[in-house]
Amino acid sequence: MPEKTMRDAINEALHQAMEQDESVFVIGEDVAGCNGSAGDVGSVGGVFGVTTGIYNRWPDRCVDTPISESAIVGAAAGAALVGMRPVAEIMFADFIGVCMDQIVNQMAKFRYMFGGKSRCPAVIRFSAGGGFSAAGQHSQAMYQVMTSFPGIKVVVPSNAYDAKGLLLSAIQDDDPVLFFEPKVLYQETAEVPDEMYTIPFGQANFVREGDDVTVVAFGQMVPKAAAAIDALAAEGVSCDLIDPRTTSPLDENAILESVQATGRLVVVDEAPPRCGLTADIAGLAADRAFSSLKAPIKQVCAPHSPTPFSPELEAAYLPDADKITAAIKATLA
Amino acid sequence: MSIPKETLLHAYRTMKTIREFEERVNAEIMNGQIPGFTHLYTGQEANAVGVCAHLDESDTIISTHRGHGHCIAKGADVSGMMKELFGSSEGLCKGKGGSMHVADIDKGILGANGIVAGGPPISVGSALAAKIRKNGKVAVSFSGDGSVNQGTCFEAMNMAVVLQVPAVFVIENNYYSEHTHIDYAVGCDDLKARTEAFGFPVFVADGADFFAVHEAAGKAIAHAREGNGPAGVFAEQGRYHGHFVGDPQAYRGEGELENLRENHDPLKVFREHMAASGDLTEAELDAIDAEVMAEIEQSVMDAKAAARPTPEQVTADVYIQYGATA
Numbered sequence: 001m002p003e004k005t006m007r008d009a010i011n012e013a014l015h016q017a018m019e020q021d022e023s024v025f026v027i028g029e030d031v032a033g034c035n036g037s038a039g040d041v042g043s044v045g046g047v048f049g050v051t052t053g054i055y056n057r058w059p060d061r062c063v064d065t066p067i068s069e070s071a072i073v074g075a076a077a078g079a080a081l082v083g084m085r086p087v088a089e090i091m092f093a094d095f096i097g098v099c100m101d102q103i104v105n106q107m108a109k110f111r112y113m114f115g116g117k118s119r120c121p122a123v124i125r126f127s128a129g130g131g132f133s134a135a136g137q138h139s140q141a142m143y144q145v146m147t148s149f150p151g152i153k154v155v156v157p158s159n160a161y162d163a164k165g166l167l168l169s170a171i172q173d174d175d176p177v178l179f180f181e182p183k184v185l186y187q188e189t190a191e192v193p194d195e196m197y198t199i200p201f202g203q204a205n206f207v208r209e210g211d212d213v214t215v216v217a218f219g220q221m222v223p224k225a226a227a228a229i230d231a232l233a234a235e236g237v238s239c240d241l242i243d244p245r246t247t248s249p250l251d252e253n254a255i256l257e258s259v260q261a262t263g264r265l266v267v268v269d270e271a272p273p274r275c276g277l278t279a280d281i282a283g284l285a286a287d288r289a290f291s292s293l294k295a296p297i298k299q300v301c302a303p304h305s306p307t308p309f310s311p312e313l314e315a316a317y318l319p320d321a322d323k324i325t326a327a328i329k330a331t332l333a
Numbered sequence: 334m335s336i337p338k339e340t341l342l343h344a345y346r347t348m349k350t351i352r353e354f355e356e357r358v359n360a361e362i363m364n365g366q367i368p369g370f371t372h373l374y375t376g377q378e379a380n381a382v383g384v385c386a387h388l389d390e391s392d393t394i395i396s397t398h399r400g401h402g403h404c405i406a407k408g409a410d411v412s413g414m415m416k417e418l419f420g421s422s423e424g425l426c427k428g429k430g431g432s433m434h435v436a437d438i439d440k441g442i443l444g445a446n447g448i449v450a451g452g453p454p455i456s457v458g459s460a461l462a463a464k465i466r467k468n469g470k471v472a473v474s475f476s477g478d479g480s481v482n483q484g485t486c487f488e489a490m491n492m493a494v495v496l497q498v499p500a501v502f503v504i505e506n507n508y509y510s511e512h513t514h515i516d517y518a519v520g521c522d523d524l525k526a527r528t529e530a531f532g533f534p535v536f537v538a539d540g541a542d543f544f545a546v547h548e549a550a551g552k553a554i555a556h557a558r559e560g561n562g563p564a565g566v567f568a569e570q571g572r573y574h575g576h577f578v579g580d581p582q583a584y585r586g587e588g589e590l591e592n593l594r595e596n597h598d599p600l601k602v603f604r605e606h607m608a609a610s611g612d613l614t615e616a617e618l619d620a621i622d623a624e625v626m627a628e629i630e631q632s633v634m635d636a637k638a639a640a641r642p643t644p645e646q647v648t649a650d651v652y653i654q655y656g657a658t659a
Contacts, residue, residue: 074457078458078461081438113429114436116650118436151652175654
């Protein structure tokens with residue numbers, strides 16, 4: 001099976017979805033690029049190159065916009081309400097700060113407030129997360145915030161294979177979907193089939209299987225957790241590593257069944273702790289698997305701080321394999 | 334412009350329906366029968382009806398928190414709306430939306446909207462869909478004089494020009510953003526010029542006069558429908574009621590409301606036009622009045638008798654499908 005980067009896997013999914021369904025279109029800042037300039041239109045393909053080549057094949061369905069995140073999300077929502085399947089790109093998840101209303105008050109609520117008589121099959125893609133020395137306004141995960149809003153689905157792939165299958169599911173989904181792409185993973189490779197395939201939402205992936213500790217990790221924390229777990233195998237510790245892949249819907253059963261089997265839980269996310277996914281999963285286990293627990297639940301996450309710029313500071317800020325290892329060991333102490 | 338008699342009859346009936354709907358809703362709120370926050374459109378009927386006269390079902394509108402008039406003008410079922418305002422599960426939105434979220438996608442009504450200037454970006458999306466599909470449809474967004482100060486409105490207007498989509502921005506100046514006058518809240522002296530500076534034509538109308546709005550909206554909608562990019566309509570007309578039902582309206586000047594009702598009543602203005610032109614007789618208009626009154630009375634009786642939602646409906650319709658096995 002061919003190896004592809006996550007960037008190329010997502011790009012391939014977009015091309016295939018565009019080819020298969022005329023109602024799919026791409027919209028965002030520089031998704032084509034160079035409009036109105038001396039350069040060749042279409043030669044940018046998004047700042048991370050994820051929409052490369054789409055304009056060249058479908059110029060009418062690759063819509064460059066001004067820097068207007070509210071209008072981008074609104075346009076996607078409005079087009080979806082009348083039957084299109086837009087895939088909008090918001091360059092950085094942090095920019096949710098300027099289009100929050102269109103996501104949470106508009107697209108998330110149409111179906112409910114309209115009595116179930118509408119559908120809004122829009123996908124909004126974001127680059128997300130830290131690890132780029134991009135500082136406080138270009139490094140946030142944000143998916144943990146958006147998970148708290150009913151009416152939208154939230155996807156966080158951790159590898160190229162999942163990214164392609166999850167994005168194709170997102171585009172086919174009749175509900176609005178937020179798709180968070182951990183930007184440090186864009187160049188990471190995995191085996192990715194050339195053909196179209198989908199991965200259902202709400203179905204966690206068991207990245208590793210073991211008996212001693214359940215580790216739940218999200219997005220870019222999944223490979224870090226896998227590295228920690230693989231190193232611990234030499235010490236005779238075996239772990240389940242669960243990648244939920246979608247935080248809404250969340251595969252609660254996979255987590256609970258694993259915790260019931262291992263009796264120990266470590267939850268890992270790159271976002272700060274308050275009202276985050278680690279607390280959410282810890283709460284789930286405390287509420288519904290308390291009697292199985294043999295040790296306190298451990299949360300590994302960023303501190304309650306903005307993301308710092310300097311590489312040394314960011315390395316200290318983000319969870320890494322060492323911190324995950326220490327947490328796993330603490331549950332076994 | 335010569336308007337067919339059938340259109341005139343429909344226009345008057347729709348304006349009268351909006352008027353009676355709103356006045357009755359006001360009364361039922363005062364009686365404690367309708368819960369929540371409600372914003373009435375009374376006095377501005379000619380705007381909604383003059384604009385929507387140019388639209389068919391597959392053109393879209395998106396409305397505001399003051400949305401009943403727009404929805405009725407675009408063909409929403411009045412009885413279903415009344416039931417919705419009463420919170421019935423038989424309401425247009427099953428009691429999930431209420432006054433601020435009346436919608437009927439099948440009729441091209443993308444919803445009233447509780448967020449000021451929430452609608453224009455969404456309307457640009459509907460217009461973009463029309464452009465991609467090349468189907469000749471237009472997307473109308475209604476905004477007030479308050480809405481046009483929101484960044485989302487600016488973004489939508491600029492993007493509509495950049496993308497050259499058939500979006501029509503209808504700006505209804507009722508002089509007040511909530512409790513603050515346009516002279517304070519709009520920093521420039523000429524809102525029409527400010528809007529046109531985005532790069533599309535804006536057609537001005539007296540918002541009390543159906544015929545003026547109809548003509549201005551006709552030009553704007555034709556401009557958009559013919560592929561010339563967005564256009565605007567700017568109509569001035571005060572609202573008769575407060576920002577919300579129960580607003581003591583401390584901002585009104587002496588005699589302001591009396592003057593509005595006496596000299597700027599779209600229904601009276603319409604009747605005056607008819608008396609002058611002879612296109613419709615007083616008897617014809619009186620007959621419509623009687624029919625509308627009966628229809629609204631019936632809608633209230635039906636709403637009071639309609640089924641109430643039950644607790645298990647709380648979580649219905651959040652998603653179409655949720656989870657791997659749903």
